[in-house]
Amino acid sequence: MRYVGKLYRPPSEADALILQATIGCSWNHCTYCDMYRDKPDFRVRPLAESLEDLAHAGRELGPAVEKVFVADGDALVMDLAHWEPILDACRRLFPNLRRISCYATAVNVLAKSDADLRRLRELGLSLLYMGPESGDDATLRRIAKGSTAADHVEAARRARAAGLELSAIFLLGAGGVERSAEHARGSAALATAMDPHYLAALTLTVVPATPLATLAERGKFALPSVADLLGELRTFVDEARPTDALFRTNHASNYLPLGGRLPRDRARIVDVIDGALAGAVPLRPEHRRGL
């Protein structure tokens, strides 16, 4: 496989073959994100290169590949003319393939017709990772997410109607000190409305040289304290009511790795968070946190 720059994938795709069918992120404006700033010119890779990489992986790995993650930052943006041959090749080359997934923005989903989404599902794309980060529209504007909470609800509804599974990712601290409470409550409400199959919370890190870092230097953004970030997590877990979502905070950015199903395990998870807030449950040390 040939890769350009740094690669990112969700923790649950650690064992996936990564196909870099796009380079960068077609949006690339979120104030906190530096993942693709080394690739400012978003582009779809030539289809022939993606197919060559898949053919090579098929020869080398074939039956060992059970998952394919299509990178980079919002690969769903590709049109059907690119997706169809890629999905066809994956099914043909990897006989034990269980899932194909990618990151997607609300804009990417809403730009596709219902028929397109159904076609992608029929061809094997099965899981979209969407990161609204917040359900608070003021926070979404401030982090330049490019979509509202309502956009995310509609995108989730249309993706689920097409048979796609959804993983929704929220970002503790995204509202800063100023909108911490609204961010936590709004995110729980959005998680409920999106009703994803998987839910994840990450913790914001202010990365140097991002627009958010500039705002922080000018005193226009302040990250909540660790206790307040845990408070956001507590509110989120306590108030989110998806039908039945696998919930994880196993991303390296988090202070408290948790897992369970929501809402079924809500009381148990809230107890653990309360234990952490009381100092009885150890937190991940700062030096072991990552982006």
Ligand code: SF4
């Ligand atoms: S959509 Fe995702 S990858 Fe693109 S800038 Fe925002 S957070 Fe970064």
